[in-house]
Amino acid sequence: xxxxxxxxxxxxxxxxxxxxxxxxxxxxxxxxxxxxxxxxxxxxxxxxxxxxxxxxxxxxxxxxxxxxxxxxxxxxxxxxxxxxxxxxxxxxxxxxxxxxxxxxxxxxxxxxxxxxxxxxxxxxxxxxxxxxxxxxxxxxxxxxxxxxxxxxxxxxxx
Amino acid sequence: xxxxxxxxxxxxxxxxxxxxxxxxxxxxxxxxxxxxxxxxxxxxxxxxxxxxxxxxxxxxxxxxxxxxxxxxxxxxxxxxxxxxxxxxxxxxxxxxxxxxxxxxxxxxxxxxxxxxxxxxxxxxxxxxxxxxxxxxxxxxxxxxxxxxxxxxxxxxxxxxxxxxxxxxxxxxxxxxxxxxxxxxxxxxxxxxxxxxxxxxxxxxxxxxxxxxxxxxxxxxxxxxxxxxxxxxxxxxxxxxxxxxxxxxxxxxxxxxxxxxxxxxxxxxxxxxxxxxxxxxxxxxxxxx
Numbered sequence: 001x002x003x004x005x006x007x008x009x010x011x012x013x014x015x016x017x018x019x020x021x022x023x024x025x026x027x028x029x030x031x032x033x034x035x036x037x038x039x040x041x042x043x044x045x046x047x048x049x050x051x052x053x054x055x056x057x058x059x060x061x062x063x064x065x066x067x068x069x070x071x072x073x074x075x076x077x078x079x080x081x082x083x084x085x086x087x088x089x090x091x092x093x094x095x096x097x098x099x100x101x102x103x104x105x106x107x108x109x110x111x112x113x114x115x116x117x118x119x120x121x122x123x124x125x126x127x128x129x130x131x132x133x134x135x136x137x138x139x140x141x142x143x144x145x146x147x148x149x150x151x152x153x154x155x156x157x158x
Numbered sequence: 159x160x161x162x163x164x165x166x167x168x169x170x171x172x173x174x175x176x177x178x179x180x181x182x183x184x185x186x187x188x189x190x191x192x193x194x195x196x197x198x199x200x201x202x203x204x205x206x207x208x209x210x211x212x213x214x215x216x217x218x219x220x221x222x223x224x225x226x227x228x229x230x231x232x233x234x235x236x237x238x239x240x241x242x243x244x245x246x247x248x249x250x251x252x253x254x255x256x257x258x259x260x261x262x263x264x265x266x267x268x269x270x271x272x273x274x275x276x277x278x279x280x281x282x283x284x285x286x287x288x289x290x291x292x293x294x295x296x297x298x299x300x301x302x303x304x305x306x307x308x309x310x311x312x313x314x315x316x317x318x319x320x321x322x323x324x325x326x327x328x329x330x331x332x333x334x335x336x337x338x339x340x341x342x343x344x345x346x347x348x349x350x351x352x353x354x355x356x357x358x359x360x361x362x363x364x365x366x367x368x369x370x371x372x373x374x375x376x377x378x379x380x381x382x383x384x385x386x387x388x389x390x391x392x393x394x395x396x397x398x399x400x401x402x403x404x405x406x407x408x409x410x411x412x413x414x415x416x417x418x419x420x421x422x423x424x425x426x427x428x429x430x431x432x433x434x435x436x437x438x439x440x441x442x443x444x445x446x
Contacts, residue, residue: 003166020166020209023196042159043197044265056238056267062196063268066166067211111263133262 010078047134076106100138180323191269281378286359312382339445407432
């Protein structure tokens with residue numbers, strides 16, 4: 001039996017009827033057409049599906065849509081709300097060459113966002129640990145770490 | 159990888175959850191964070207007809223530190239919240255540390271300490287420290303509540319002492335005795351994110367230079383997280399010299415019953431039991 005849920009995604013409120021076995025990832029991508037959130041392993045190992053639920057990063061592939069009823073969700077589409085001006089994290093990823101194929105990027109950037117929100121001045125080690133749940137199969141980790149460090153500096157100087 | 163179809167119910171009391179679980183046995187499954195259950199459902203190693211979500215039950219995510227009494231961790235308390243809890247970090251640092259190295263950031267924001275125990279993987283990162291600290295499990299069932307030591311809770315890989323209709327309500331860790339120290343050590347070939355190939359929890363209670371009591375628990379080297387009781391006896395009543403710690407490591411390696419799998423060979427695991435046991439005891443003694 002479908003369950004009715006109300007969720008706020010990037011500031012927009014959606015009322016949906018969802019099957020209980022559907023994941024947040026499926027609902028975001030298929031029902032709301034927010035395809036910036038990727039699906040990688042489907043088992044919570046790769047981090048490509050990372051989104052924020054009530055301000056905390058989770059794997060959307062292992063989150064039931066029925067369990068986020070009433071919650072606030074932020075996807076990569078919400079990182080630069082205007083759509084015209086990029087978030088400093090996104091800018092830094094471009095400037096530092098931290099994007100290769102781009103598949104891990106939305107998850108990486110949201111994990112970086114979550115880190116910088118809780119720890120605005122992270123050490124390199126802390127950045128690496130904060131991103132340890134996000135895999136980059138192009139293996140471009142060093143550039144990503146540099147980009148997060150640069151974004152931290154940019155955000156802190158504001 | 160889509161999930162198979164199931165019904166979902168989110169009761170608002172633990173009693174109701176137990177009743178639903180019992181009435182719908184064996185296809186009903188309890189879910190806290192879902193980070194183990196939903197993977198098993200995706201891989202079709204389990205086929206839940208009904209998933210009973212526990213997150214709507216108020217206060218089940220309780221974390222409480224009572225001075226001179228103990229620590230209570232509720233069934234839906236997140237790994238991330240246990241890892242970051244100020245008083246747990248202060249009075250139970252090894253428990254906070256074990257939670258902080260379980261899985262990855264996202265999983266710690268979803269998964270729970272109690273779920274890690276109920277999943278009953280031999281490698282459960284939170285088990286050795288909690289066993290070494292004599293944690294007790296409070297179990298709620300349709301007939302009422304019961305309590306048992308955590309070390310008796312594990313019955314085999316994926317198997318626990320839970321009867322049909324029973325749910326773990328919380329775990330309780332007694333206040334650390336005076337002059338005691340605890341340590342958690344773990345190793346995995348892939349560093350931060352992987353499941354431990356070996357993990358060890360150790361508590362020592364000191365009286366001057368003498369070890370009054372020791373508890374050593376080994377993870378990922380037997381069908382269940384196990385206590386190394388001969389190792390404990392070897393240490394009791396003695397001064398913890400480097401030589402004795404070395405011997406304790408060798409003894410723990412003898413007690414372990416490791417297997418070879420994709421993470422490590424049995425031989426490597428046995429050697430690492432010796433290394434990590436020695437390290438855990440040395441750190442615990444230093445903290446005592």
